[in-house]
Amino acid sequence: MNSYEAVIGLEVHVQLNTAAKIFCSCSAEFGAEANSHVCPVCMGFPGTLPVLNGAAVDKAVQVGLALGCEIQKFSIFDRKSYFYPDLPKAYQITQMFYPICLGGSLNIDTKSGSRRINLTRIHMEEDAGKLIHGEGESAAYSYVDFNRASVPLVEIVSEPDIRSAEEARLYLQKLRTILRYINVSDCNMEEGSLRCDANISIRPVGEAELGTKVEIKNMNSFRNVQHAIEYEIARQTEILSEGGHIRQQTRLWDNDRGITLAMRSKENAHDYRYFPDPDLFPLKLTDEKIERLKKTIPELPDSRKARFMQEYSLSAQDADLLVSEKDYADFYEDALKIYSSPKNIANWIMSELLRVVNQKGLSIFNAGVAPADIAQLVKLIESGAISGKQGKEVFAEAVETGKTPEAIVSEKGLSQLSDKGELYGIVQKVVKANPSEAERFKSGEEKLLGFFVGLVIKESRGKANPKLVNEILKETLK
Amino acid sequence: MDNILGLTLAELSALLERKELSSRELIAFYIDRIERFDGKLLAYLYKDAESALKRAEQIDDRRAKGEKLPRSAGLPCALKDLIVTSDMPTTCASKMLEGFISPFDATAAKNMREAGYISLGKLNMDQYAMGSSGESSYFQKTVNPWDYSRVPGGSSSGSASAVAARLTPVAISSDTGGSIRQPAGFCGVTGLKPTYGRVSRFGVVSYASSLDQLGPITNSVEDAAFVMDVLGLNDPMDSTSAPSKTDFYANLQRAGDSLKGVRLGLPEGHLSDLAPGLKAAVENALKDCEKLGAEIVNVDFPLAAKGLPVYQMIANAEAASNLAKYDGVKYGHRANIAELEEMYSITRREGFGPEVKKRIILGTYILLEGQYEEYYRRAMRIRRLIRKDYDAAFKKCDLIVGPVSAGVAFRFGDKTISAMEMYLNDLFTVLLNLNGSCGITVPCGFGEDNLPVGLQFQGDMFAEDALLRAAHIYQQSTDWHKRIPALLENGVER
Numbered sequence: 001m002n003s004y005e006a007v008i009g010l011e012v013h014v015q016l017n018t019a020a021k022i023f024c025s026c027s028a029e030f031g032a033e034a035n036s037h038v039c040p041v042c043m044g045f046p047g048t049l050p051v052l053n054g055a056a057v058d059k060a061v062q063v064g065l066a067l068g069c070e071i072q073k074f075s076i077f078d079r080k081s082y083f084y085p086d087l088p089k090a091y092q093i094t095q096m097f098y099p100i101c102l103g104g105s106l107n108i109d110t111k112s113g114s115r116r117i118n119l120t121r122i123h124m125e126e127d128a129g130k131l132i133h134g135e136g137e138s139a140a141y142s143y144v145d146f147n148r149a150s151v152p153l154v155e156i157v158s159e160p161d162i163r164s165a166e167e168a169r170l171y172l173q174k175l176r177t178i179l180r181y182i183n184v185s186d187c188n189m190e191e192g193s194l195r196c197d198a199n200i201s202i203r204p205v206g207e208a209e210l211g212t213k214v215e216i217k218n219m220n221s222f223r224n225v226q227h228a229i230e231y232e233i234a235r236q237t238e239i240l241s242e243g244g245h246i247r248q249q250t251r252l253w254d255n256d257r258g259i260t261l262a263m264r265s266k267e268n269a270h271d272y273r274y275f276p277d278p279d280l281f282p283l284k285l286t287d288e289k290i291e292r293l294k295k296t297i298p299e300l301p302d303s304r305k306a307r308f309m310q311e312y313s314l315s316a317q318d319a320d321l322l323v324s325e326k327d328y329a330d331f332y333e334d335a336l337k338i339y340s341s342p343k344n345i346a347n348w349i350m351s352e353l354l355r356v357v358n359q360k361g362l363s364i365f366n367a368g369v370a371p372a373d374i375a376q377l378v379k380l381i382e383s384g385a386i387s388g389k390q391g392k393e394v395f396a397e398a399v400e401t402g403k404t405p406e407a408i409v410s411e412k413g414l415s416q417l418s419d420k421g422e423l424y425g426i427v428q429k430v431v432k433a434n435p436s437e438a439e440r441f442k443s444g445e446e447k448l449l450g451f452f453v454g455l456v457i458k459e460s461r462g463k464a465n466p467k468l469v470n471e472i473l474k475e476t477l478k
Numbered sequence: 479m480d481n482i483l484g485l486t487l488a489e490l491s492a493l494l495e496r497k498e499l500s501s502r503e504l505i506a507f508y509i510d511r512i513e514r515f516d517g518k519l520l521a522y523l524y525k526d527a528e529s530a531l532k533r534a535e536q537i538d539d540r541r542a543k544g545e546k547l548p549r550s551a552g553l554p555c556a557l558k559d560l561i562v563t564s565d566m567p568t569t570c571a572s573k574m575l576e577g578f579i580s581p582f583d584a585t586a587a588k589n590m591r592e593a594g595y596i597s598l599g600k601l602n603m604d605q606y607a608m609g610s611s612g613e614s615s616y617f618q619k620t621v622n623p624w625d626y627s628r629v630p631g632g633s634s635s636g637s638a639s640a641v642a643a644r645l646t647p648v649a650i651s652s653d654t655g656g657s658i659r660q661p662a663g664f665c666g667v668t669g670l671k672p673t674y675g676r677v678s679r680f681g682v683v684s685y686a687s688s689l690d691q692l693g694p695i696t697n698s699v700e701d702a703a704f705v706m707d708v709l710g711l712n713d714p715m716d717s718t719s720a721p722s723k724t725d726f727y728a729n730l731q732r733a734g735d736s737l738k739g740v741r742l743g744l745p746e747g748h749l750s751d752l753a754p755g756l757k758a759a760v761e762n763a764l765k766d767c768e769k770l771g772a773e774i775v776n777v778d779f780p781l782a783a784k785g786l787p788v789y790q791m792i793a794n795a796e797a798a799s800n801l802a803k804y805d806g807v808k809y810g811h812r813a814n815i816a817e818l819e820e821m822y823s824i825t826r827r828e829g830f831g832p833e834v835k836k837r838i839i840l841g842t843y844i845l846l847e848g849q850y851e852e853y854y855r856r857a858m859r860i861r862r863l864i865r866k867d868y869d870a871a872f873k874k875c876d877l878i879v880g881p882v883s884a885g886v887a888f889r890f891g892d893k894t895i896s897a898m899e900m901y902l903n904d905l906f907t908v909l910l911n912l913n914g915s916c917g918i919t920v921p922c923g924f925g926e927d928n929l930p931v932g933l934q935f936q937g938d939m940f941a942e943d944a945l946l947r948a949a950h951i952y953q954q955s956t957d958w959h960k961r962i963p964a965l966l967e968n969g970v971e972r
Contacts, residue, residue: 040580040581040582043808044803044808045562045580045581045582045808045809046562046568046570046575046578046580046683046684046803046809047560047561047562047568047580047584047679047680047681047682047683047684048680048681049679049680049715049716049717050717051714051715051716051717052717079799081799081802081845083802083805083819083822085805085807085818088803088807088808089802089803090802090803090805091799091802140816144807271846271847272847273798273799273842273845273846273847273850274845274850275795275799275845275850275854277687278686278687278688278796279684279687279717279718280717281717281718
């Protein structure tokens with residue numbers, strides 16, 4: 001049997017998080033009451049005209065800059081025509097012929113190493129409204145929510161460089177990380193602020209020519225994307241293995257049944273009748289503007305990861321986790337500025353703080369402890385003022401109350417007894433009170449050390465620094 | 479009161495300011511004329527006498543209290559029925575938008591109201607501004623006040639007819655391929671198409687977005703300039719809107735009375751194939767211009783013959799796209815059918831008239847994959863070349879001059895006029911829309927069957943001041959614009 005390789009390209013729609021919609025001043029916020037963020041313009045009323053939101057242009061350029069695209073100083077908005085109730089003007093304003101960005105790429109880390117996935121283009125467009133199909137008594141009706149109509153989008157189109165479902169998922173995750181870094185979108189697939197269509201074909205390994213491609217839609221989570229592509233590769237492989245041929249078509253992912261279903265074939269494809277929108281002049285960008293936007297792009301995850309590994313001697317895995325969200329990495333470096341203990345601070349963030357962040361669904365900067373608190377906590381532990389175990393209690397208390405670790409330690413009297421003179425006194429007292437055990441220890445019964453340590457700590461009401469107690473006991477009982 | 483008809487807007491404004499005339503009297507005067515004559519003329523699609531009188535009284539009250547009012551406060555106007563208004567229906571003379579009331583006001587309507595103009599109503603037109611005779615209106619056929627068996631021209635049929643019959647001193651209209659200038663010529667009134675971008679298109683129901691432009695139809699160039707000071711404001715709601723200009727009227731006051739030094743370009747061939755009576759009137763007007771000091775020079779538009787097909791490609795393509803939104807989902811007519819695709823299709827079949835359907839079908843075809851390159855892209859390329867011809871012409875002359883139509887107003891349903899001949903009536907007007915610059919029609923005499931003839935001046939981009947000046951100087955040397963047609967009231971001429 002032949003073995004096949006998959007050839008996959010992704011088209012990703014990302015909602016830009018501007019305050020207003022792309023062609024009117026309505027709020028672009030997600031989750032409002034249906035049809036509360038609408039006006040005659042985004043409802044396509046007679047006589048209305050689009051006016052381009054400059055903030056959306058800035059964000060689209062930032063996306064292009066972060067992904068290494070060539071920003072086009074001249075781009076044009078076109079009309080894409082089709083009838084559907086969620087499309088108020090019966091055309092979508094998009095960029096067909098002259099998109100705002102060309103080229104670009106991003107790197108994914110696969111098991112077999114880093115792979116570069118090239119981009120074809122990025123263009124700007126407006127979102128459509130949302131159809132909500134009635135249930136129960138109103139099952140015969142469909143409703144339209146125009147809140148989403150005209151929310152700004154960029155469509156990021158990859159080259160067919162992706163070779164597996166796993167790579168597709170990694171590509172999307174990397175894209176999401178980068179876009180969140182530059183704060184252009186929250187990239188939430190469940191809420192639809194990131195949506196992905198996949199073009200998939202397969203060909204015998206070694207074959208240069210592309211097979212017939214199938215487009216998959218309706219995948220609304222990263223996991224669905226992976227599952228749908230896995231399914232589709234298997235489906236196509238089976239057809240070709242049995243001597244069949246692939247039909248060029250669009251298929252929908254049915255998540256409940258875990259399969260893709262044919263939606264429309266090429267013969268029924270739309271003719272979208274693209275032409276330049278006469279209501280909008282071509283979009284021109286100056287070098288100055290592009291330069292200004294370049295300065296807003298922060299250090300991106302790939303280079304930040306490399307720097308963390310080099311500067312802070314973190315493992316690739318730890319660095320990956322810390323740079324996976326810009327907030328995590330910022331929090332980490334804010335803490336390091338206050339107390340430079342890269343390994344321990346990284347561990348505290350990854351093991352304790354992120355657990356709380358994930359549990360509570362909060363952002364890392366709102367989880368109850370500031371970077372300074374983590375720095376202080378690690379410093380208290382490293383200086384021996386409190387034990388690691390006490391540190392965890394202090395952390396929990398800090399998350400709960402918002403108090404600083406130092407305040408908690410002093411309030412609870414937690415700080416360790418590390419005064420050698422005082423400890424010496426306690427040790428003397430304990431040894432004197434247990435002369436026979438002292439003799440047995442001296443004659444070689446070393447396991448009794450634990451017995452004495454326990455008594456000393458008890459005598460100090462738990463405050464004695466165990467490490468120092470050990471040292472003093474060994475010296476005393478020599 | 480009857481001498482009101484002979485007064486300019488500025489003169490009426492002065493009477494109002496001096497309280498020698500109240501706005502209520504002025505508005506009541508026009509409402510009376512509408513009531514007496516519009517039954518036969520059919521220029522208005524919607525009238526609201528009560529609201530107009532109420533607004534007039536409010537303005538009179540404010541004036542009585544000594545409030546400082548804009549100079550146009552209390553003057554009447556009317557709007558072509560594609561300018562959306564929240565206080566009156568906007569139908570585009572179509573069944574599709576029958577009874578439609580916009581949730582907002584067009585910028586032009588808002589600017590007029592804020593300047594104190596009082597709207598008498600909405601004026602008939604060719605359906606969706608598609609036509610040259612007014613006959614494609616779904617509701618009624620406006621007649622030409624000079625001969626009720628003749629069309630007033632189109633698409634601004636109601637506007638030109640109403641202004642000629644003095645049922646309003648000013649109508650705000652639109653010109654996509656001649657829709658202001660041609661009916662102004664047919665009805666013997668003054669019609670200005672400003673430069674594309676000069677007047678906001680926000681709230682103007684789109685026909686062909688890259689060609690549509692609002693402008694006034696009035697009884698004189700002076701009145702056109704007076705109104706333009708209100709219409710010429712920049713509008714952030716229209717991306718193609720030009721910077722504000724509000725000194726049209728002030729500049730016209732310094733016009734003088736000589737055309738000395740003005741070079742008028744006469745396009746090659748524009749005087750051939752004209753109706754003889756119309757031709758004579760135009761030639762006399764050109765002689766008048768020369769007597770006023772103008773120099774007539776020849777200019778050439780080698781691509782003129784391509785103008786009409788290029789215009790049709792672009793206008794129909796844009797129209798097909800602009801009119802796609804009328805799908806019955808959100809507003810306007812909806813066929814009572816449950817299935818979606820069928821609802822769309824029957825809604826549009828019922829809502830649009832035959833001329834509109836024809837243009838949508840043509841425009842849709844032109845934009846199909848495969849046809850787009852062949853037709854639309856090529857049309858856009860020729861459009862750019864036509865603009866170069868204009869640039870070249872304006873190096874040889876200051877303004878272009880010539881007829882605005884090949885013949886005088888024709889009879890309703892004249893079967894001797896083919897569809898192609900109807901389109902040929904656009905020939906003298908569409909090139910200017912493709913160029914985007916400004917033009918004006920002024921009455922210049924009477925031709926066949928004693929019907930009015932218009933003279934067209936065309937200016938360069940944003941050169942309204944020069945255009946208005948020349949047209950004004952010519953007009954002041956004539957009295958064509960002061961002729962008022964005899965109107966029928968209960969079968970009796972008045």
